[in-house]
Amino acid sequence: MRKPIIAGNWKMHKTIGEALELANGLKRELCDIEVVDIVVCPGFTLLEEVGEVILESNIKLGAQNAHWEIQGAFTGEVSVQQLKDLEVKYAIIGHSERRQFFGETNEAVNKRVKAVLKAGLIPIMCVGENLAERESNKIFKVIEEHVRCGLKEIEKEEVYKVVIAYEPVWAIGTGKTATPQQAQEVHNFIRSQLSKLYDDNTAQTVRIQYGGSVKPDNIVDLMSEKDIDGALVGGASLDVKSFAAIVKGSIFKKG
Numbered sequence: 001m002r003k004p005i006i007a008g009n010w011k012m013h014k015t016i017g018e019a020l021e022l023a024n025g026l027k028r029e030l031c032d033i034e035v036v037d038i039v040v041c042p043g044f045t046l047l048e049e050v051g052e053v054i055l056e057s058n059i060k061l062g063a064q065n066a067h068w069e070i071q072g073a074f075t076g077e078v079s080v081q082q083l084k085d086l087e088v089k090y091a092i093i094g095h096s097e098r099r100q101f102f103g104e105t106n107e108a109v110n111k112r113v114k115a116v117l118k119a120g121l122i123p124i125m126c127v128g129e130n131l132a133e134r135e136s137n138k139i140f141k142v143i144e145e146h147v148r149c150g151l152k153e154i155e156k157e158e159v160y161k162v163v164i165a166y167e168p169v170w171a172i173g174t175g176k177t178a179t180p181q182q183a184q185e186v187h188n189f190i191r192s193q194l195s196k197l198y199d200d201n202t203a204q205t206v207r208i209q210y211g212g213s214v215k216p217d218n219i220v221d222l223m224s225e226k227d228i229d230g231a232l233v234g235g236a237s238l239d240v241k242s243f244a245a246i247v248k249g250s251i252f253k254k255g
């Protein structure tokens with residue numbers, strides 16, 4: 001049985017004061033939940049102070065990116081060592097906003113994922129088609145490429161640690177969620193690709209989150225699908241009540 005994982009992607013939101021309020025509120029609301037892995041991913045400038053609030057709690061700290069080199073002349077980037085210093089345990093890699101606005105390629109995603117794993121952190125690797133790709137029937141081609149290239153040279157012994165987030169770009173921040181059936185179809189396809197690249201057992205252990213306008217009122221239906229193991233939440237993760245409700249809604253016994 002795969003343990004559900006709900007991660008909040010705070011993107012470029014919150015000042016330190018606001019972030020502390022949110023982190024304290026989440027800690028209060030969610031302190032007794034052990035059956036779901038809960039992750040918050042604040043911006044880099046907020047990591048230290050949010051990390052102090054959730055230290056030794058059931059809420060883990062994640063970053064929104066990580067570079068593949070340990071150090072060097074890479075202005076504006078942050079290394080896995082720098083993240084480890086702050087007790088960061090997860091890193092979102094290849095988010096569609098990185099791919100779309102900052103030219104992140106599959107190759108860069110792969111390098112980042114490998115560096116994150118090597119440092120002992122857990123990558124949340126994002127994959128997903130945009131609207132034009134969906135409308136021109138290229139969904140599976142795009143997803144196949146994102147998965148295969150993103151996981152290149154990652155061995156079977158390592159890949160079970162990776163969390164994959166399926167995020168259809170057209171559903172991010174738009175209020176348009178994929179229906180649970182649309183999401184399940186792609187999750188199932190991702191798992192079949194994992195079977196091909198590795199084997200069936202390995203494919204069954206990898207957790208696949210859905211992301212794109214996840215809200216308290218759609219989480220239960222999404223989680224009831226066989227291959228949906230959690231959510232990567234943007235907008236609704238910025239508010240204590242809605243993120244807590246999503247975490248609680250994800251505790252759904254399948255089958």
Ligand code: PGA
Nearest residue numbers: 172173212213233234235
């Ligand atoms: P959203 O963002 O929940 O606001 O649609 C999801 C994401 O970008 O991870």
